[in-house]
Amino acid sequence: MKDLRELYSEVEVKVADPVVSFCETVVESSSMKCFAETPNKKNKITMIAEPLDRGLAEDIENGVVSIDWNRKQLGDFFRTKYDWDLLAARSIWAFGPDKQGPNILLDDTLPTEVDRNLMMAVKDSIVQGFQWGAREGPLCDEPIRNVKFKIVDARIAPEPLMEPVYYVEIQTPIDCVTAIYTVLSRRRGHVTSDVPQPGTPAYIVKAFLPVIESFGFETDLRYHTQGQAFCLSVFDHWAIVPGDPLDKAIQLRPLEPAPIQHLAREFMVKTRRRKGMSEDVSGNKFFDEAMMVELAQQTGDLHLQMI
Template identity: 55%
Template sequence: MTHVRAFSSDTHIFRPLKFNTISVCKVAIEPIKPSELPKMTHGLRCINKSYPLCVTKVEESGEHIILGTGELYLDCVLHDLRVMYSEIEIKVSDPVVSFCETVEECSSITCQATTKNKKNSLSMICEPLHSDIAKDIVEEKVSIEWSGRKLAQYFEQEYGWDALAGRNIWAFGPEKNGANILMDDTLPSEVDKSRLNEIRSSVVQGFEWATREGPLCDEPIRNCKFKLINAQIAENAFDFGGGQIIPTARRCIYSSFMLATPKLMEPILFVETLCPPDCIKAIEDVVSHRRGRILKEVPKPGSPFILVYAELPAIDSFGFETDLRSHTHGQAFALQVFSRWDIVPGDPMDDTITLMPLEPHPPHKLAKEFVVKTRKRKGLSETITYHKYFDDEMMKQFAALYDDQD
C-alpha cells in the first residue's frame, strides 16, 4: 500500500499515443436491420481499441460517426467492423470531412451578453490568433498549466507580447491543447478582480463549450483569441452561479465571433506521388481538377521515377487514387497525409448566394455550400439566426452598425 501511494497522480498505465496526423474524414453508419444496433455499438467499441487514430461518436441527430485519416483507413475500419467485430450488414453514408471555424478580423464592436436574471453581464471581442501560436499550443510547446510568469515569459520572448498579456491568459480551448486563447483584458479600476476570479471557472467552461461547437455549423473554432473586456457581477454569490455565467459566456463568445468576419476552414492533405516522367502531365490534370496544386517535382535518386509533391483539399480527395491510376494506367502511386488547415474560398454568411442542387458551384460559393450542407447533415436549420447569439441591445447596435455602412 505504501508503494502504491508513492506514485504521483499523473502516473498512467500507458503513455497516451501521439500522432503526426489527425482524423478529418468521416462517414455516418447505421445497421440495415435496426434490431442489430447493439451489435454495431459493441463493434464500434472494439474499433476504438483496435484503431488508435479512429474516433467514433454520436451526433445530436442520432447518427453514429466514424472519423479516420483517409479513404483507405476508413475502408479498413469498416471491413473489420462488418467482418470481425459485429458480423452484420451496415449502411454507410457518403464520406465527408471535418471543418473548423475561424475569423479574419477583429470584432467590429465590443459584444455584450447579459445573464437570464439580468444581474450579470460580460463584454468580449474576438481577434485572429497567429497560426504559429496556434501550432505551438497544439504541439504542446506551451501549456496552460504553466505558471503565469512562465507563460508571460514564453509569449514575450517568442511573439513579443507584453508581460501583462501573457499573465492574463485564462485558458486554451476547447481542450488544454486547443488552438484558441481566452484572455482577461479587464482593468482593475473598472472590474473587481476578486469577484471576477469567482466566475473565472464558469467563463472558461463557456469558452470551452463555444470553441468545441462553433456558431456556423457546430464545428470546432480554431485560431481565435477572445478577450474579456468588461464584466458586471452581482453582489450575491447565488446570482452568478454556473447556470447563469456559462451559457452567457458562450453567447458572448459567439456574438464576438460573428462580428469578426467569420470564415470556414478545411483540411488540406499533402500528397506524394511516385510515377514515371511521362505521367506528370496526367497527374497535374487530376490534381488541378480537384482544387489542388503541385508544389514541386523531384527525381527519385537511383531510379527512373519522379516524386511529385502536391496539396489537395481533403473534401476533394475521395476517389483521388482511383482517378489517378486510371489516368496513368496504374503507373502512379500516391501517399496522402494531413498537412494543415486552410480557409475555404467565399463568405459563409452571404445570404445572397443561391445554391442549386446537383450543380458544381464556383469557388466564391464553396464556403456557403459547405456550411449549408454540414448544417443539414447535423439536423440544423439552413440559415444562421443572429437572434440566438445577440441580446436585444446588441441587435440594436448591430443594426445601427450596418445602417452606417450602407
C-alpha cells in the first residue's frame, strides 16, 4: 500500500474493510404457505420453500445435471440419485439464478385443481420472478442457495394479454438514484438492483420497464436528473398485462390514464381501434353456427346448475 500511495499513484488510497459474500437459505420447510396476487386480484400463486437434498446444489453447479435435459432424463436422474418421485422430478421448471444456480423451482400443483394450459401460459413469467428472487434474497440481497421452491396452488385468469418488457440499465450518480426510482414507478417500472460501479462514483440501476411505457422515458430521466443519468434498453421478456381485456364494464375515458387493473382492457381496445376493428371481441367470428349453439347450451346448463 505504501508503494501504491507514494511510488506509483502519488494519491491517497483509502482501504475499506475486507468484504465477505454471503448466501441466504432455509433450514426447514415453510411453516405456512406464502402467496402473491396481481393488482387485479385475478391471478394468485401460492408457494412453499424447503431445503434441497444434500449435494444437489453442487451437482447443479458442476453440470452433473442440466435443466436443458428432457423431462425423462431429469426424471431418471432425480429418481435414481435423490429418490424423488417421478411426478415431482418431471415437474421441475427451472434452476436458478441462471441455468446453473443452486436452487430449484418446480410445479407441485394438482392437474385436477389447476388448469395445466393456463399454467403453461404464465410459466415464463413465474420462472422470471423465481430468477429475480433467487438472485437477491430477502435478508440482505445476497444470492439464495440450496432451496427448493414449490408452487402448490395457482389461480390464473383465463384471458391473459401479454406485453413486451425492456431490461433497462441506467448509469447515474448516487444522489440521483431516488429520482430514477420515481421516474420508473410512474411508468410501471420495476427496479431489480442498484449497485455502485467499481472504481467510479457512479451507480448502476437495473430495472424492467414495459415497452409501451418507454416512449419519452430517456427525456424524462434526464430532466429529473439534470442530464446526469444515461440509460440503455434492450428487449428482455413478455409479461402478462394486469386486468381483464373482456370486461365491458370498464369505462375508458379519453386523455385519462387507466388504472393498473384496467390496462389489459385499455390496450386491447386501443389496439383494435388502431387496426380499424370493432372495440369488442365477438365469438361469432371464430366459431361456426353449430359450435355457437353448443356453447350456448353448455352455458345454459351451467346456469341451471348454479341456480
